[in-house]
Amino acid sequence: MKKVLVIILLVIIGYFLANTFINIPFGENRIGDINAEKPTAAGYYLSNTKEKSKVANVITAIVVNYRGLDTLGEVTVLFLASTGIASVLYRRKEEEEETERLSLPSSTIIRSGARVLFPIIALLGIYVFIHGHLTPGGGFQGGTIVATGFLLMLISYKGFNTNHSRMTWIESLAGLTFIFLGIWGLIADNTFLGNIPEVGKLNSLLSGGLIPIIYIAVGFKVAVELTGILDILLKIKPKK
Numbered sequence: 001m002k003k004v005l006v007i008i009l010l011v012i013i014g015y016f017l018a019n020t021f022i023n024i025p026f027g028e029n030r031i032g033d034i035n036a037e038k039p040t041a042a043g044y045y046l047s048n049t050k051e052k053s054k055v056a057n058v059i060t061a062i063v064v065n066y067r068g069l070d071t072l073g074e075v076t077v078l079f080l081a082s083t084g085i086a087s088v089l090y091r092r093k094e095e096e097e098e099t100e101r102l103s104l105p106s107s108t109i110i111r112s113g114a115r116v117l118f119p120i121i122a123l124l125g126i127y128v129f130i131h132g133h134l135t136p137g138g139g140f141q142g143g144t145i146v147a148t149g150f151l152l153m154l155i156s157y158k159g160f161n162t163n164h165s166r167m168t169w170i171e172s173l174a175g176l177t178f179i180f181l182g183i184w185g186l187i188a189d190n191t192f193l194g195n196i197p198e199v200g201k202l203n204s205l206l207s208g209g210l211i212p213i214i215y216i217a218v219g220f221k222v223a224v225e226l227t228g229i230l231d232i233l234l235k236i237k238p239k240k
Helices: 001-021 041-053 059-065 068-095 106-130 141-158 164-187 211-233
Strands: none
Touching: 001 164, 041 059, 041 068, 059 068, 059 211, 068 211, 106 211, 141 211, 164 211
16 A cells, blocks of 8 residues: 555656656757747846846856855755765774874975975966856866865875864855855845845956855865865874
8 A cells, every 4th residue: 555655646746747847948948049038047047147147157157146055055065075074084083193194205306396386276276266257167166276286285295284273264154155145135135145236347357246256255165175175085094
């Protein structure tokens, strides 16, 4: 009897899901038809992003404005993943008072090269997420680039250590900034992450309203979370 009820419930759910997807006009509104009377979601984004949001990168507007609540979920998943890795590996650190970097001593050439490349990589990552509303890239991509710079230093210098307390503060402030801006838009514009301030001039750095600010917060959050994960994974118990 239970199996029959489960099958009936699955059939009902499947019917409504199929009916919903069938009625969605996927692909009916092409780029050349963005001014249709009833445009699709893609047509709406393409026809309204530049005019209303003053953002040259339409994907950025979609990620942190039109579907900003979904992006908040993605950032939360990343936070939970980093927290899970830290909690699993915490026992290893607890067993020994000191930990050792999982890498062989680097040569002078590698250390010198890492010291030269690190600020360049970090600057590139910061540039990517600051200009995410103007060019391809954004918070996730820029934060990852910054984390690769720290990875280079971690594998080049055994004595290079990250300050996890400071990183936790940065991560928390970035996450709270995201949530605060979302709630602000919800209160002032009845839309989560609504673009409240003056959006500015298209193709200028100070444009897009809240969108670049949100991407900067995401960039810092991704950078510190990935760096923390890499730092933990590169440490092992010292040999006895």
